[in-house]
Amino acid sequence: MILLLGGTSETAPLARALLEAGYQVLVSTATDAPLKLPEHPRLKRRHGRLDRYAMVALMQRCEIRVLLDATHPYAAQAQDQARQAAAELSLPYLRWERSPSDFEGYAVTWAENHRHAAQLACANGRPVLLTTGSRHLESYVSQARLTGVRLRARVLPHDESCRAVEQAGLAPEEVIWGQGPFSVESNREHIRRHEIGVLVTKDSGRAGGVPAKLKAAQLEQCIVVVVRRPSTSGSSPRFDDLTKLRTFLEVEL
Numbered sequence: 001m002i003l004l005l006g007g008t009s010e011t012a013p014l015a016r017a018l019l020e021a022g023y024q025v026l027v028s029t030a031t032d033a034p035l036k037l038p039e040h041p042r043l044k045r046r047h048g049r050l051d052r053y054a055m056v057a058l059m060q061r062c063e064i065r066v067l068l069d070a071t072h073p074y075a076a077q078a079q080d081q082a083r084q085a086a087a088e089l090s091l092p093y094l095r096w097e098r099s100p101s102d103f104e105g106y107a108v109t110w111a112e113n114h115r116h117a118a119q120l121a122c123a124n125g126r127p128v129l130l131t132t133g134s135r136h137l138e139s140y141v142s143q144a145r146l147t148g149v150r151l152r153a154r155v156l157p158h159d160e161s162c163r164a165v166e167q168a169g170l171a172p173e174e175v176i177w178g179q180g181p182f183s184v185e186s187n188r189e190h191i192r193r194h195e196i197g198v199l200v201t202k203d204s205g206r207a208g209g210v211p212a213k214l215k216a217a218q219l220e221q222c223i224v225v226v227v228r229r230p231s232t233s234g235s236s237p238r239f240d241d242l243t244k245l246r247t248f249l250e251v252e253l
Contacts, residue, residue: 001026002249003064005071005082009181009207010096012036014070017242019043021249026062030078031160055085064089065253068245070096074202076230083236092252094245095238100229101203101210108214108224117200117227118143124223125149126197129176129190131213132227133202134161137168140200152176152194181209187216198223 001024004015011027012035018025019040027037027045037045050058059067067086071078079095086093111117114136121128122143127150130140134155144151153168154176155161165175176190191199199217203226204210217224239245 001062001064002066002068003028003059003062005029005067005069005078006035007031007033008070008072008098010070010098012038014068014096014242014245015043017246018068018249021246023249023253026064028058031158033156033158050081052081052085052088055082056088059085059089059091064091066092066094066249068094068096073098073204073229074227093236094248095236096245097238097240098205098207099240101205101208101214103214103226106214106218106224108226111225111227114139114227117225120225121198121200121223122147122149124198126223127152127195128198128200129154129194129196129222131180131199131201134158134164137164137170141168141170150194152190152196154178154180154190181207182212184212184215184219187213188220191216191220191222196220196222198225200225200227202227203229 002018004011004025004027006027007029015025015027015037019038019042024042028050029047030049032047037043067082069079069082083093109120111120118139128144130151130153137153140151151174153170153174155165156179157177199213199222201210201213201224214224237248
């Protein structure tokens with residue numbers, strides 16, 4: 001059985017491809033957010049966050065032979081935990097790496113982390129649209145309160161996001177609830193409605209809707225702040241092509 005760590009938009013296509021290749025698949029996600037997974041006797045799903053030790057126990061219990069990590073590019077801690085768990089059991093750790101965005105032709109300001117991004121975003125007093133999800137909200141909220149900048153955060157309508165919004169101290173009018181990725185026109189509408197001058201995003205690739213954000217910000221003359229992807233360690237096999245992944249698995253399994 002293959003353990004597929006997911007939650008991003010790539011999870012369902014990856015699961016389908018593995019099933020079509022004849023493998024048993026256990027899809028594990030941090031939350032119970034809906035995924036368009038096929039109904040199949042060789043497919044199982046679980047949800048709930050796993051640390052290294054819980055992941056080891058899960059893989060032993062389910063007789064996992066390969067760990068395929070398709071978590072978000074910015075889930076560095078989850079990736080480290082998964083890599084360590086696989087190593088502890090001497091199992092192959094494979095990383096599905098979403099291709100980075102193409103920023104050519106766009107003026108963007110790069111931030112090394114969320115704290116740096118919050119400082120850059122609030123530096124010139126223009127209203128900020130935060131499109132980096134519900135994690136790390138505190139850095140942006142505290143910087144916005146410190147500088148008096150008006151902040152809007154666009155987050156998923158999910159229980160975990162609701163808790164994060166509440167903990168960060170965002171008021172109802174400061175939150176835009178929505179399920180992405182958003183089109184260019186949807187992004188432009190949010191920018192215009194809230195008079196946004198700065199858009200903050202992560203380099204989440206095409207699957208994360210980054211091209212549409214960049215185009216909308218360009219058309220609306222917004223400053224764009226991009227949080228860099230965290231650096232990754234190790235020399236584990238990395239894939240962004242289903243054919244190459246299936247070929248590799250045929251050799252491994």
